[in-house]
Amino acid sequence: MNxxxxxxxxxxxxxxxxxxxxxGLIVGVTTAVAFLSIIESMTVxxxxxxxxxxxxxxxxxxxxxxxxxxxxxxxxNISFDIEKLTLEDIPKIYESSVAEYINIVSxxxxxxxxxxxxxxxxxxxxxxxxxxxKPWFSLQxxxxxxxxxxxxxxxxxxxxxxxxxTSAAEALKLKKGDEVSINxxxxxxxxxxxxxxxxxxxxxxxxxTAVQQLLDRPGELSMIEVSAYCNACPVEEIAMGLEEAIPHxxxxxxxxxxxxxxxxxxxxxxxxxALSGMVLLIAALVVLITMLSSVNExxxxxxxxxxxxxxxxxxxxxxxxxxxxxxxxxxxxxxGLGSLAAKYAGPYLAQxxxxxxxxxxxxxxxxxxxxxxxxxxxxxxxxKAARLNPAEAIRFI
Amino acid sequence: xxxxMISINNIIKTYRSMGDEVQALKGVSLSIKKGExxxxxxxxxxxKSTLLSIIGALNPPTSGxxxxxxxxxxxxxxxKRADFRREYLGFVFQQFQLIxxxxxxxxxxxxxxxxxxxxxxxQEMAKxxxxxxxxGNKLNRLPNQLSGGEQERVAIARAIxxxxxxxxxxxxxxSLDTKTGDEIMALFQKLNEEGLTVLMVTHNxxxxxxxxxxxxxxxxxxxxxDEQLITTMNNTIL
Numbered sequence: 001m002n003x004x005x006x007x008x009x010x011x012x013x014x015x016x017x018x019x020x021x022x023x024g025l026i027v028g029v030t031t032a033v034a035f036l037s038i039i040e041s042m043t044v045x046x047x048x049x050x051x052x053x054x055x056x057x058x059x060x061x062x063x064x065x066x067x068x069x070x071x072x073x074x075x076x077n078i079s080f081d082i083e084k085l086t087l088e089d090i091p092k093i094y095e096s097s098v099a100e101y102i103n104i105v106s107x108x109x110x111x112x113x114x115x116x117x118x119x120x121x122x123x124x125x126x127x128x129x130x131x132x133x134k135p136w137f138s139l140q141x142x143x144x145x146x147x148x149x150x151x152x153x154x155x156x157x158x159x160x161x162x163x164x165x166t167s168a169a170e171a172l173k174l175k176k177g178d179e180v181s182i183n184x185x186x187x188x189x190x191x192x193x194x195x196x197x198x199x200x201x202x203x204x205x206x207x208x209t210a211v212q213q214l215l216d217r218p219g220e221l222s223m224i225e226v227s228a229y230c231n232a233c234p235v236e237e238i239a240m241g242l243e244e245a246i247p248h249x250x251x252x253x254x255x256x257x258x259x260x261x262x263x264x265x266x267x268x269x270x271x272x273x274a275l276s277g278m279v280l281l282i283a284a285l286v287v288l289i290t291m292l293s294s295v296n297e298x299x300x301x302x303x304x305x306x307x308x309x310x311x312x313x314x315x316x317x318x319x320x321x322x323x324x325x326x327x328x329x330x331x332x333x334x335x336g337l338g339s340l341a342a343k344y345a346g347p348y349l350a351q352x353x354x355x356x357x358x359x360x361x362x363x364x365x366x367x368x369x370x371x372x373x374x375x376x377x378x379x380x381x382x383x384k385a386a387r388l389n390p391a392e393a394i395r396f397i
Numbered sequence: 398x399x400x401x402m403i404s405i406n407n408i409i410k411t412y413r414s415m416g417d418e419v420q421a422l423k424g425v426s427l428s429i430k431k432g433e434x435x436x437x438x439x440x441x442x443x444x445k446s447t448l449l450s451i452i453g454a455l456n457p458p459t460s461g462x463x464x465x466x467x468x469x470x471x472x473x474x475x476x477k478r479a480d481f482r483r484e485y486l487g488f489v490f491q492q493f494q495l496i497x498x499x500x501x502x503x504x505x506x507x508x509x510x511x512x513x514x515x516x517x518x519x520q521e522m523a524k525x526x527x528x529x530x531x532x533g534n535k536l537n538r539l540p541n542q543l544s545g546g547e548q549e550r551v552a553i554a555r556a557i558x559x560x561x562x563x564x565x566x567x568x569x570x571x572s573l574d575t576k577t578g579d580e581i582m583a584l585f586q587k588l589n590e591e592g593l594t595v596l597m598v599t600h601n602x603x604x605x606x607x608x609x610x611x612x613x614x615x616x617x618x619x620x621x622x623d624e625q626l627i628t629t630m631n632n633t634i635l
Contacts, residue, residue: 001506001519006499013498304494307455308508308555309483311476391456394490 003314007321010298017290018322022330024286025370029334030341031279033366035272037342038349041356043265057239059093059224059249061085083248085221093226098241104133104227109208111215111222113182116172122182122204124211127157133227139163139191141176159210161190165201183214224249280373287377291323295385302385303393312386319382323374331370335363401467402563402594403429403452408461410447410617421447422458423617429610431466431562434585434595436605439614445598446567448614452596453486453565454478465563483508487556487593489566493548495540495555501527501547502536505554512559526554530584546577553584557593564588566597570604582607 011018061084085107093105109124131137131153143150157163162182164174169192174180178189187206195201212218228238239251295302302315339358346356410422421444429435437445450456451463457471464470465485473481482488487508495504505523514522527533530550540548549569556564566585570578578601586607589595597608605611613620 001503001510001523002516003510005503006507006510009498009503300494301496304490304496305507306479307453307482307488307490309479309559310511311479313476314511389456391450391453394494 003317004321007318007325010318011322011325014294017294018326021287021290021323021374022326022333024283024290025327025330025374026334026337028276028280028283028373029331029366029370030338032276032369033335033338033362034341034346035276036362037339037356037359038346039265039269039272040359041342041346042268056228056235056254057226057242058252058254059085059089059226059242059246060252061222062248062250085224085246085249086219087221088219089221089224089246089249092245093224093242096241096245098228098238101228101238102226103229104129106130106133106225106227107208107221107223108225109211109215109217109220109222111211111217113204113214115180115182115204118172120168120172120204121202122162122206122211122214124208124215125205126208127155127205128153130205131155133225136196138194140166140194141191157190157207158188159207160187161206162187163191163193163205164189165193165203166195167201168204171202185214226251280369284373284377287323287327287374288380291319291378291381292384294322295319295381298385299388299393302388303390306388306390307394315386315388316382319378319385320375323378323382324371327371327374328367330374331367332363334370335366338362338366400430401428402431402433402465403427403596404464405448405452406462408448408451408458408463410444410451410456411459421617422451424461425614425617425619427612427619429594429596431594432589432592433610434589434608435597435610435612436608437596437598437612437614438600438602438605439620440600442616443614444617445614449565449567449596449598453488454482483511483559485561485563487559487561487564489549489552489556489564489569491568492572493540493545493552495548495551497540500537500539501532501543501551501554504540504551505558507555508559522558523554526558527551529557530554544577545573546580549573549577549581550584553581553588557588561593563594563596566595566599568599568601569597570599570601575603578603 087107090105090107093099093102096102106126106129108130111122111124112119113122114120131151135153137152139152142152143155162180164172169175169189172180174189174192176189176191180187180189193201206214212220226238226242228235235253239253242251243249305315305318306312339362342356343358405425405427408422408425409420412419412421423444425444425448437448439445447456451458452465454465454470454473462469462471465481468481468485470478470481495501496507499507502520502523505526506519509519509522512519524533524536527536527550530553532547532550532554535543535547538547540551543551549572553569556566564585569585570581573581582604585595585597589609595608597604599605
């Protein structure tokens with residue numbers, strides 16, 4: 001016979017009460033584990049999505065003077081550039097100190113051209129890289145292979161093909177298949193982009209090499225858009241790494257994407273932590289009330305223990321052992337249920353793509369959370385039990 | 398070594414109840430020798446249970462001094478008094494007071510729980526105590542599977558398992574029929590003959606014949622202040 005056996009026997013005797021106590025803890029731990037798993041997966045998922053979500057660094061030539069807009073990005077007025085960017089700068093990016101973070105590099109040459117006597121902005125791009133980097137670009141009349149739509153990034157755009165944004169197509173009154181003369185060279189409209197609602201709707205895209213030839217600027221670039229894997233890194237450091245590799249270029253980090261991600265996760269995390277906190281607080285109250293009730297029921301029994309020589313510390317140990325056994329069980333079960341809840345309900349709750357993986361590293365924190373919470377919540381009932389006057393408890397008086 | 402097991406000197410115990418002060422003990426002095434068996438008798442409210450709880454190191458007196466085997470009980474800290482109870486005293490409470498979810502064997506082992514004996518030794522000692530009270534064949538019964546007399550025997554076994562020199566019993570036959578009560582009193586008599594000092598609170602006059610001395614209490618005082626006047630065994634004052 002030892003204190004553990006006394007505690008264990010009491011748990012067996014008061015099954016309903018102990019199950020109720022465990023349930024309170026299980027609900028609390030389940031909520032906390034589920035939210036932590038979902039928040040972690042959201043962080044990773046959103047990071048991945050944003051890494052795919054277009055460029056997060058733009059390299060421009062170092063310049064003096066005015067700047068003009070390209071889409072939502074600022075680009076330099078070419079005539080003021082000190083040293084131009086060229087295709088020779090591309091390998092330097094892959095050889096830079098931040099090469100491991102580089103995902104997609106999309107060089108561009110932008111120039112004003114005459115089309116049907118109207119000034120328009122023509123953008124030369126390496127089409128596959130450009131459209132991989134901007135997966136939200138799609139054609140109004142997509143090509144189909146069987147029943148499936150061919151991704152724009154996988155299409156071979158001919159050298160004389162151009163793709164127009166909706167505003168550009170409307171202004172120039174062009175549609176798919178139309179022939180058009182640009183700076184006295186003949187091009188054919190390959191397709192029209194779906195409306196994006198941004199300044200990119202007013203642009204015309206063509207192959208980079210064709211545009212370089214057309215503008216008589218072989219090898220020259222206006223800008224390089226870089227997508228970096230930047231889930232947990234400061235994008236500014238990558239921009240600085242690129243500037244070191246291309247001293248005549250200026251790396252401009254686009255913080256909006258990162259800020260948006262941080263903001264979204266932060267809001268969900270705050271909600272998750274607040275809800276988990278509330279549920280854990282309720283669980284603590286359940287423990288407090290259950291243990292107070294248990295101590296009140298056992299007044300006489302505790303009096304007997306004290307009368308036959310148990311110290312106050314022994315009574316505390318019995319109560320904490322009981323709570324410990326129940327809360328460890330509650331923590332393990334809560335971890336299991338929380339992981340299942342995250343796995344099956346998480347993707348719907350948080351609109352996540354793919355599975356939320358099991359996180360075994362949360363098991364120990366879950367058990368510690370459950371046990372710590374239960375021990376703190378049962379401290380008052382345990383002290384009350386230990387301080388019982390044994391003479392009163394066994395109604396000697 | 399002193400021959401005195403219990404020495405009580407002018408004990409006063411006052412309770413506060415609803416703003417009033419109630420004096421449960423009004424200057425009790427008493428001496429009990431080692432090996433004696435003493436009954437404390439009196440009507441309800443006479444202070445006999447309060448006296449027992451004070452002797453049992455459970456209830457500090459308002460004033461006065463009490464020594465057991467030369468140890469001044471209430472000069473000890475609360476935790477030391479718990480140790481003292483474990484080493485020196487065996488309690489037999491009213492209505493058995495067994496722990497309902499523990500078997501007879503486990504109930505008897507309880508006072509040994511916090512000692513540094515091996516589990517095997519504890520089990521042997523508990524078994525031996527149950528054999529001494531005639532329950533060697535009912536080790537694994539829960540209290541609700543035992544008769545009143547058997548439960549009382551388990552309570553006595555629990556009181557003697559750690560071999561204390563002093564047994565304190567509070568109305569041990571109060572819940573038993575006459576025949577079973579007599580058997581239990583015979584058991585106390587046997588334990589006393591084996592060397593244990595027994596102090597028993599009772600209001601059953603039939604019990605006194607099993608004990609060597611009787612103390613009468615009334616309204617918080619010994620019936621006669623002079624210890625010479627305390628009734629002896631088979632005193633017919635009752």
